[in-house]
Amino acid sequence: MRTRKKLTAGAVVKNVVALVVAAVFVxxxxxxxxxxxxxxxxxxTKDPVFLFKPTLENYGTSTSVDLFWTxxxxxLTVTLGAVLLALxxxxxxxxxxxxxxxxxxxxxxxxxxxxxxxxWEVMVIAMYMIxxxxxxxxxxxxxxxxxxxxxxxxxxxxxxxxxxxxxxELEEAAQIDGCTRGQAFRKVIFPLLAPGLMSTSIFGFIxxxxxxxxxxxxxxxxxxxxLTRWLTEFQTAFGSDWGATMAASTLxxxxxxxxxxxxxxxxxGGMTAGAVKG
Numbered sequence: 507m508r509t510r511k512k513l514t515a516g517a518v519v520k521n522v523v524a525l526v527v528a529a530v531f532v533x534x535x536x537x538x539x540x541x542x543x544x545x546x547x548x549x550x551t552k553d554p555v556f557l558f559k560p561t562l563e564n565y566g567t568s569t570s571v572d573l574f575w576t577x578x579x580x581x582l583t584v585t586l587g588a589v590l591l592a593l594x595x596x597x598x599x600x601x602x603x604x605x606x607x608x609x610x611x612x613x614x615x616x617x618x619x620x621x622x623x624x625x626w627e628v629m630v631i632a633m634y635m636i637x638x639x640x641x642x643x644x645x646x647x648x649x650x651x652x653x654x655x656x657x658x659x660x661x662x663x664x665x666x667x668x669x670x671x672x673x674x675e676l677e678e679a680a681q682i683d684g685c686t687r688g689q690a691f692r693k694v695i696f697p698l699l700a701p702g703l704m705s706t707s708i709f710g711f712i713x714x715x716x717x718x719x720x721x722x723x724x725x726x727x728x729x730x731x732x733l734t735r736w737l738t739e740f741q742t743a744f745g746s747d748w749g750a751t752m753a754a755s756t757l758x759x760x761x762x763x764x765x766x767x768x769x770x771x772x773x774x775g776g777m778t779a780g781a782v783k784g
Contacts, residue, residue, distance in 0.1 A: 535759075542753035549748050564749035568757065571739050573728055581715065581732040583646055588653035589710040592661045593703060595654075600665035601691065605674070615666075622659035627719050634723050644727040652720055657710035664709075668702030669695060711765050733758055 541549050543560035602608075603615055633652055634643075642648040672695050680690035718734045725731050737754050740747040 538752050539756050542756045546749050564753035567750040568754040577733045577736045584650045584653055585714040587650040588714045589707055591654045592657045592710055596661035596665050599662045600669055604666045604669040618659050618662050622663055626656050630719050630723050637724050644725050644730040653714040657713050661706045664706045665702050668699050672698050712762055
């Protein structure tokens with residue numbers, strides 16, 4: 507009985523600590539969302555206002571900005587394009603690094619790891635020079651290619667780990683049954699990679715969706731900008747429209763949240779389905 511009481515008390519303490527930590531991380535999100543529903547005069551009060559009459563005026567202001575839907579289209583184009591390209595290239599590269607043995611393999615793995623660790627902000631000037639010399643400033647395809655290069659190392663590194671974790675005996679058994687190496691990959695290994703594909707998709711989507719430095723330097727033309735630049739539309743020399751800023755930030759975070767929830771469910775389902783198929 508004493509041991510049970512000690513365990514129960516310990517569990518209570520852990521739960522309380524977890525709730526406090528969760529509250530610390532969730533409160534800024536709650537404050538952003540609640541502020542997006544407040545009238546402007548209640549946002550700028552000295553004392554915080556928790557009870558208020560919600561309004562959608564800030565959302566109307568944020569979405570009525572010129573070229574708003576152009577920003578949305580550009581963000582979706584560069585983000586989804588970069589993620590899909592990275593997945594396609596990383597599948598082939600990670601399979602080669604995990605399953606094949608060739609000269610220079612360890613060096614390539616080291617280069618991939620170093621590229622993943624390097625901060626991409628240090629490459630802004632180089633990317634700007636390359637884009638300017640090739641007349642690719644204000645170019646959506648160029649921006650997509652840059653984001654693709656940014657998310658590719660992590661995608662290769664992560665998928666390589668998932669492929670290496672799949673027993674090679676499964677692939678060999680499929681080949682004994684008459685499958686080619688490509689068929690064995692498609693029918694045996696690929697279904698087991700669903701969790702890895704989902705996790706790398708989440709990372710790639712968040713990285714490309716939130717990126718700001720490249721778009722700030724490379725795409726000065728408003729028609730080639732993305733939603734990250736849209737978030738700065740509400741700051742002027744006369745002050746900031748915090749209500750519209752909070753509404754825009756809430757709308758900007760929604761796609762990431764939706765993708766995360768959707769992909770998280772699919773990742774669990776893919777893991778179970780892959781285990782059954784294997």
